[in-house]
Amino acid sequence: MAAMTLLETHGLTRRFGGLTAVDGVEFRLDEGEIRALIGPNGAGKTTFVSLLSGRIRPSAGRVVFAGEDVTRLPAHARVMRGIAYTFQITSIFARMTLLDNVRLAVQRRMMRGWRGPDARALDAAAMAVLDRVGLADRATGIAGNLSYGHQRLLEVAMGLGLRPRLLILDEPTQGLSDAEIAGFVDLVREIARDATVLLIEHNMGVVMELAHRITVMEMGQILAEGPPEAIRADAEVQRAYLGG
């Protein structure tokens, strides 16, 4: 079965003053894949995914998601189309319970206008999501009291609560212990069964283990793209980023 294109960009460009952070990027992402986005700091990875999620506006170019041109849609409307984004720096509702955090995500999906879903259905759906990331037993705790690793999981849970078609994870394993990273890898694999995952990641072990394909960015442009083995073998990439 030929994979369907979920997301593509054409000539996507973002300039900040004199600096071009993202420079005419042509990018394609197939439905169902796990794609890793790698590159040195300042390569424009976070700016690029921010353009995809709509957090910032492009200076030029287009973003097409599931056949629809979403370039002019604001971020919240893109979320409703199925693009979920988890922040690089953990961003949760620290003073609310875990359940409330996830409820807000689930509620958005179930809302019609400002009418929220039935409380019981909402709770059940939110608990199911917490269970999926393994935080169900802490549901009534305050999110701000969680360990850093668990906060990152909660972020992912909020993303999952939206039931996205595309989940963008911005450096999800940064600051996690090895054991936590192993759990995370399993979780992402499980998520990828019904969503496409785009992952910015510095940990090459995680990248090699998870990614179906890898995109390498440098200075706002795509330097190389291909399956992990090919990227690993690419001498130029290796010299520059894989410490080889």
Added chain:
Amino acid sequence: MDFGPYLLLASLEGAVGAAVLALTALGLSLVFGVMRIVNVAHGEFYMLGAVIAWWVTSMVGGHPALGFVAAMVVSPLIVGIAAAAAERLVLRRLDYDPEATIVATIGLLYVIQQLALSTYGADARPVAAPIDFRVQFPWFGYSGYKLCVIGASAVMMLAVWLVLTHTRVGLMMRATQHDPETARAFAIPVDRVYAGVFAIGAMLAALGAVLIVPIQQAHYLMGHDPLLLSFIVVIIGGLGSLRGTVLAAVIIGMSDGIISVFFSPTLAKILATLLVAFVLVWRPAGLFGARPA
């Protein structure tokens, strides 16, 4: 009187207003620039300066100039001490949180204003001008003191500029404004700089008030208009920019004076407040937005 002389008179009145406004607004601008806080009680420091000036001149006998000179020294000093105390007792404990600071300085506004009401009373009281001569134009005579106010204000602003650009204290203030964390790392006593800047800001308002009391009587509610006008000046002029503040003060002060003579002063104020609102709305990142509040 013909239109020409009338315009000249309006411009002179505008220039006197602009001179005092520039000093007062400079204080507000300095506090915002260095400390990144909005001092809503700024107008009350101005009022306090005027009331203390009345109090000092009424205690010192002899020639009016004696009392006035004493007021020029004593009034800013007392106001500065009061401001430093408020900074230490209230603002520092709030960690200069922008929103909490505004609420606290609103409280301070009422405290100072009502203290003045309960001690000084609700009357407006005049202060004699230190010099008494008139400059005779072909069409009208004009108060020599008012012309001196313009000169005095210019000299004081020049002094502030020299302090900021040519002294160690000024360097510390600019470093703190640029980046408090780095300033701390370079052993700049940021806490003391903050207290000092807050005091200096209030003292500039007090100086403006001392200059104005021989023209406008001291009253416990007199801080309202200078506060509003200073806000307008600081926002239009660009925050923390000395040159912008002075320029905006001259433009706003002059046009306030001139428009008020020819049109309704209320209409002038409506337009000015709306102008400020729209500047902030259309340039939200330009002025206060440099740091997310």
Added chain:
Amino acid sequence: MSRAVGLHIAVLAGLALAQFTLPEYHHGNLARIMVLAAFASAYNITFGYAGMLSLGHAMFFGAGLYAAGLAAEFGGIAAPGGLVLGVIAGALMAAVVGVLALRTTGVSFMIVTLMFAQAAFLTVLYFGEWTRGDEGFVIASDMRRVLGLDLADPATRYWAAFAVFGAVMLGSLAVARSSFGRVLAAIRENEERTRMLGYDVFRAKLMALAVSGAMAGAAGAAYALLFGYVGATFASIQYSILPLLWVLTGGAATVLGPFLGTLLMFYLIDVSSSFTTAHMMIVGFALIGLILFFPKGILGTLRERVVPWLP
């Protein structure tokens, strides 16, 4: 019925009963306090629940006050129509100001709302020919009648104030417990995260402001019609600061906090004004004291320590 709803019904029942038991002086005060508490509750929607610190709510209260007052004075529109006009005026003004002011946040939002309110206040003075500015005007007694009842009569006035306050309070409770209210709280806690959960943050804030404006407009119109006087003081900066003080005192983002705060501050100022003219000093010290030592207010602190279910 949950205990939260029960508690609020009980408070309303207590206020209804107070009508028959209070001495005359306090009876009159309580009617005034209920109308002002409706204003405070309106402020609490934006400041408490949505976390937007406005310094311009006097313009929404004033919009309702003048809508009802001018309609009675020049349009011959009596009390019920005046109240409806007040609600519309408050909501409309909040929507227009919101579209502009909500482009800003934090300190800029405070200054922008302050400036708009100041412009509105000055506009009242500018059109002094109709509004009679600071001096104000008295609403004719035949305009202050509902269903044949005279609003100047203390008992009728009390019930009318009770009805307005009850409606606003139950409205606040409904907002606090709704999914809309949860979204507002989310915006208050973390705006960017809320946006990235797919919520239209601008629209939610605009709606909160419009609801708040409608409630403040209702309070303003009720104030004009119940007490029969319309003046520019009620549109001045002081009436933007007072609701902030009341809400801070009682507890932001609690449904009953605005009433409690208004009640306490009203009597504190009332008592102090019997021995000093500088009674606004209380307001100053209260603001500083609250923000320094007690930022969550009475009910906010209580909720944190004792009754977590308090809405």
